Amino acid sequence: MGRLIDGRWVTDEGIRLLPDGAWQRTPSLLRNWVTADGAAGPTGTGGFKAEAGRYHLYVAWNCPWAHRALLTRVLKGLEEAVPVSIAAPRRSDQGWVFDPENGYEDRLFGARALHEIYTRGDPDYSGRVTVPVLWDTEREQIVSNESADIVRMLGGAFNGVGANAEDFYPAALRPAIDAWNDRIHKTLNNGVYRAGFAESQEAYAAAVADVFETLDAIEAQLAETSYLAGDRLTEADIRLFPTLVRFDVAYWSAFKCNIRRLVDYPRLWASARAFHARPGIAETVHFDIYKRGYHSPSPKRNPLGIVPAGPIVDWSLAG
Numbered sequence: 001m002g003r004l005i006d007g008r009w010v011t012d013e014g015i016r017l018l019p020d021g022a023w024q025r026t027p028s029l030l031r032n033w034v035t036a037d038g039a040a041g042p043t044g045t046g047g048f049k050a051e052a053g054r055y056h057l058y059v060a061w062n063c064p065w066a067h068r069a070l071l072t073r074v075l076k077g078l079e080e081a082v083p084v085s086i087a088a089p090r091r092s093d094q095g096w097v098f099d100p101e102n103g104y105e106d107r108l109f110g111a112r113a114l115h116e117i118y119t120r121g122d123p124d125y126s127g128r129v130t131v132p133v134l135w136d137t138e139r140e141q142i143v144s145n146e147s148a149d150i151v152r153m154l155g156g157a158f159n160g161v162g163a164n165a166e167d168f169y170p171a172a173l174r175p176a177i178d179a180w181n182d183r184i185h186k187t188l189n190n191g192v193y194r195a196g197f198a199e200s201q202e203a204y205a206a207a208v209a210d211v212f213e214t215l216d217a218i219e220a221q222l223a224e225t226s227y228l229a230g231d232r233l234t235e236a237d238i239r240l241f242p243t244l245v246r247f248d249v250a251y252w253s254a255f256k257c258n259i260r261r262l263v264d265y266p267r268l269w270a271s272a273r274a275f276h277a278r279p280g281i282a283e284t285v286h287f288d289i290y291k292r293g294y295h296s297p298s299p300k301r302n303p304l305g306i307v308p309a310g311p312i313v314d315w316s317l318a319g
């Protein structure tokens, strides 16, 4: 299913098909920023001052973009200051929906579907209805639906109002962080989707080559430094993790990213497991949901929706 936007076919997965059979993700539309003093951020308008309890995060366990926001929330100790509602880990003809009977509840409004939140903030909203979403309970509108920006805001704006002092975007490391973010976004976070949704052999081959070139480059980097941008954890490592944790159970088979597995990269595998072992991180990870979600029925990729039994990967530090 999909619809034509600007002369391009936009699928329910929000990715558009280019003439050569390659796929491209459509950009986010709502890009205001929460800041410490309420001043405008790099995009959008001002008036969104960081305050404990004022903002609410909407996510879904299976979405890797939402996952990076959840990871930052945990690592900054913002669980109480920024409450969360979790949509059911599947999409329906209503897009993302809630399923209170099974624990997937809109804790703010009791909405049945996420599109209700988008139109509550802007009755004329006509863009994609995606997670993650950061909602402002004071101004009753969406602040942002761009995960990269939400990661940065949660990481930097809330220090006076509940967050710990960890800095995942320190000034001295910004050039290295920006470079990794850019590369990883294109070739890995999005690269696995470009491989999985490609509709020509050439488009698939190009995407999969990008995926493994970048994984190889990261493995080489980890021989030099403990983390991507140096000897401390940064945003770049946070943004990498959702792709790594889905790799062997989902992307490897569902998206045919199968030249090597994560477990075949000794340093990358060790560093992913160490990240997973940090307090609160494992609670954000749901392997069965990834396996079922990425292998759910899809007319082109998996028409019968059969979910593979393996691989069984031991993420414990002993494994």
Ligand SMILES: N[C@@H](CCC(=O)N[C@@H](CS)C(=O)NCC(=O)O)C(=O)O
Pocket: 012, 013, 014, 015, 026, 027, 028, 062, 063, 064, 065, 066, 095, 128, 129, 130, 131, 132, 145, 146, 147, 148
């Ligand atoms: N640029 C967005 C992308 C988010 C995104 O694509 N989320 C997917 C789920 S993984 C979604 O909600 N798709 C629904 C749709 O496109 O209709 C971000 O990084 O925040």
